[in-house]
Amino acid sequence: MRALVTGSAGFIGSHVCRALVAAGHEVRALHLPDEDLENLAGLDVERWPGDVTDAAGMARAVAGRDWVFHLAAIYALWTPRPERMTEVNVEGTRRVLSAAHAAGVSRIVHTSSIAVFGGQGAGVSATEDSDFALGPTGDLYSRTKLEAHRVAQELAARGAPVVIVAPTGPVGPGDRGPTPTGRLLLSAARLPVPVVMDTSVNLIDVRDCAAGHVAAAERGEIGRSYILGGRNVSAVDLARMVLKLTGRRRPVLVVPPRVAALAARLLTAVADHLTHRPPLFTPAAVEIARLGLDARCDRAARELGLRVRPLEESVSDALRLRRAAARPTSAAPS
Secondary structure, three states: EEEEEOOOOOHHHHHHHHHHHHOOOOOEEOOOOOOHHHHHHOOEEEEEOOOOOOOOHHHHHHHHOOOOEOOOOOOOOOOOHHHHHHHHHHHHHHHHHHHHHHHHHEEEEEEOOOOOOOOOOOOEEEEOOOOOOOOOOHHHHHHHHHHHHHHHHHHOOOOOEEEEEOOOEEEOOOOOOOHHHHHHHHHHHHHOEEEOOOOOEEEEEHHEEEEEHHHHHOOOOOOOOOOOEEEEEEHHHHHHHHHHHHOOOOOEEEHHHHHHHHHHHHHHHHHHHHHHOOOOHHHHHHHHHHHOOOOOOHHHHHHOOOOOHHHHHHHHHHHHHHHHHHHHOOOOOO
């Protein structure tokens, strides 16, 4: 098949490209013109500069494609330009999916998010039938992903061959950003004392998540949503796993929600007015943590054949490759 992958240079997107190439498909990899393409290094794909908010550009990008995988999105809990998140996550989705439908592609896989289903309360696992619960947190990313999800559903109802996948927290090699999930691992590995809230999340290896995308194109039901997830794990157990894998002996400090909320407000104020860089966590992140992001992924396992590897392997690979990337190299002789 001839596939287009938007967000191809991103964490999940680059792994979807790899999974497609490994399966023998031809891949057109859409990326921003000035984007870091390290995640696509050595991969036999057609590199295609573009922007999902450009309707004419998307019409050209989808031309001649059989499958379209739409992954391009701003995945962040804080951004200096919130209006850009809406433009990309919602309107970009509308333009990509509409262009793909107009071009007559046979399958469109839209990447949604666990944010659409998660946050059902401590100890409660979300499913594809769960109602949106993160609205009260004020998180812009969650709201834009919900709106994009609804765009995909509306197009499917009008006959577009759209299948929706909703990844949980991706972990593994290639998280160059890093994503909020990757930042969680790095903070546990680097802080003198890892600081967490009493919360739980579902995590999936990014390579298994990519395989789930391909499976959705092959045999997902049009108009249906599939949560692509792996294991539910508490933040305390995840921090302890990171410490064990890095050979560090440290206590893990569990912070009460009120203290975390106060710290989040201070960190976000510093980001807004001084550093203009993402804070370690935000008030919305604290509220999301309070609600939890556990999930059940039975549908994807049953209907897509999703299989996931042990979480320890995924976390180990993520930490190992990041340490290797950070290691200085010797200067070459002149």
